[in-house]
């Protein structure tokens with residue numbers, strides 16, 4: 001057994017376009033293993049320093065090669081490329097896997113900080129997951145032993161586990177079960193696909209990403225709220241006349257949800273802050289890390305590590321505090337505006353490096369493994385037959401239960417035992433030779449899919465199509481709808497050629513017509529919302545290559561006409577498309593007459609627009625009679641007397657109850673918090689849950705109790721008071737500025 005600390009690496013990405021546009025300042029510095037962060041609001045304060053196993057500077061000092069690969073711009077450059085990160089971390093993972101240790105690699109950081117870039121990568125800049133998988137098979141091909149590799153990919157969203165290699169996940173997702181005798185947790189029925197080459201893994205990653213994209217579009221939720229776990233099981237079989245041995249390793253590669261969601265940033269004072277529990281799994285992970293760090297530092301208190309508090313921590317129990325060699329990559333944003341979040345990421349990483357895990361080599365004689373599995377199944381069978389389940393439950397929980405509860409617990413335990421017996425049986429069969437059969441079947445499937453994929457790629461060069469845009473760049477350009485008929489109906493109804501779900505989509509929503517190589521689009525009924533390049537469609541319009549189309553309020557697509565495409569065309573991004581909508585409404589940061597403050601306000605409005613549009617659409621569909629608008633107020637209205645200038649302004653959200661005309665003002669944090677609750681409410685509504693009528697008003701994210709209303713500002717002269725004089729005066733209340741009404 002080797003006890004060692006979790007290895008922690010930090011990586012700082014380049015400025016993104018938005019940060020460049022607003023002249024963002026760099027707050028991160030790296031020097032050897034030391035990373036420092038400077039507080040942009042306190043220039044005299046000493047920067048805070050942290051020290052990690054690896055510090056990767058990927059902020060600058062690089063060039064883009066003609067094929068898009070980012071490499072250091074000179075020999076002196078300290079730019080850390082994808083290859084460098086793999087050389088340091090990935091090779092270690094491989095070495096450990098070959099030695100029979102379980103390995104885990106986590107990516108942590110706020111949305112857009114570079115987690116997916118490090119883990120999966122973009123285009124030719126492949127991340128650590130694909131490079132490691134490729135290197136694994138390269139190494140396998142050079143060895144004599146027999147290997148068995150399986151691949152699985154799951155997503156945890158809202159405490160629900162979805163198998164990303166299964167198009168038809170059961171309602172409610174997969175069950176997370178606990179092994180009845182060994183205690184570890186696993187997702188029941190998760191597909192573990194046998195793979196025989198890197199190409200097969202690549203194909204499965206594509207499949208998983210496509211399923212993620214579809215789910216994210218249907219759920220109307222951003223994927224940054226989900227955790228993705230790729231698991232590779234890697235068995236080496238050493239045959240020998242005496243019966244042979246098996247060395248096993250489980251490799252977990254985890255891309256965590258954006259960390260800023262964990263504590264509902266900024267939603268202080270919202271009564272639903274706790275209820276929102278934006279990402280229960282991520283806050284639970286934080287608590288588990290803190291508990292483990294305290295234990296490793298020799299705390300005298302008796303600490304219970306709260307693995308059971310969330311699905312993520314259950315599934316990663318081993319990776320965090322058990323039999324695994326673990327690495328964490330903390331992704332850092334370089335910009336001043338993200339100072340708070342980046343500092344909290346650094347603190348998180350600092351805590352994680354104190355955790356110690358105890359990895360063991362998983363190597364056993366095959367006969368013994370089979371015997372153990374068989375014995376285990378005998379034991380489980382006996383447990384069921386003896387009916388001693390209730391006794392077990394009472395001892396474990398230490399709480400008393402009524403008769404029905406005991407029956408329910410017994411039923412659950414019974415299911416758990418049965419599920420585990422099936423898993424054991426599969427392992428016995430695999431060890432006895434059925435793995436080969438399963439591999440061949442999976443390979444046949446992959447070959448068919450690869451062929452279909454190739455055909456699709458060929459068609460993309462000939463036939464015009466719509467491809468999706470997603471807030472998460474990794475999920476953009478994944479869905480593809482070919483426009484290969486004269487008339488293509490788009491909508492919710494079954495007879496639509498392109499079936500769309502999601503907010504604001506009508507049964508028959510829009511239609512695309514083709515005449516030779518010319519395409520036009522029109523809405524199917526009044527009220528159906530479609531925007532092309534930011535402009536509402538009210539009558540038939542022509543579609544041109546690379547046009548951005550928004551159906552309803554969340555289905556974004558790009559029209560691609562391959563005959564008009566140019567080589568090396570840059571992809572349209574979701575951000576560009578959103579910006580365009582804001583510009584069409586008159587909000588742009590490009591206007592050179594704007595002051596810096598005004599530009600920041602405009603930018604905040606542009607950022608808020610998609611959310612306000614979305615919550616208005618949810619309100620419409622759920623008949624909540626609420627209207628959300630963005631308003632600008634003087635900062636002083638919030639008793640923010642620290643504001644730097646008397647003209648400083650604050651962007652707020654005004655919610656109006658359209659039945660009573662009561663009005664409430666929310667800040668951005670509260671809106672984001674409520675948006676997640678509204679999304680969840682809408683999701684449950686779509687799944688046909690009959691809860692809207694039963695829901696208490698206090699739980700409703702659209703509900704607020706009556707409160708004082710800010711209607712504007714007025715000046716009073718108090719001089720008369722000092723003379724104790726009665727004085728009558730007329731006060732003029734100046735209204736705040738309503739930016740606009742956004743219903744779509």
Ligand SMILES: Nc1ncnc2c1ncn2[C@@H]1O[C@H](COP(=O)(O)OP(=O)(O)OP(=O)(O)O)[C@@H](O)[C@H]1O
Nearest residue numbers: 013014058110111112113114115116117224258472
């Ligand atoms: N090391 C890097 N070098 C170059 N570009 C990077 C790097 N890291 C991130 N980026 C770019 O920054 C953007 C955001 O990165 P990424 O999508 O990986 O963030 P994320 O943390 O995974 O966000 P989310 O939580 O939304 O998934 C991407 O466009 C990506 O190409």
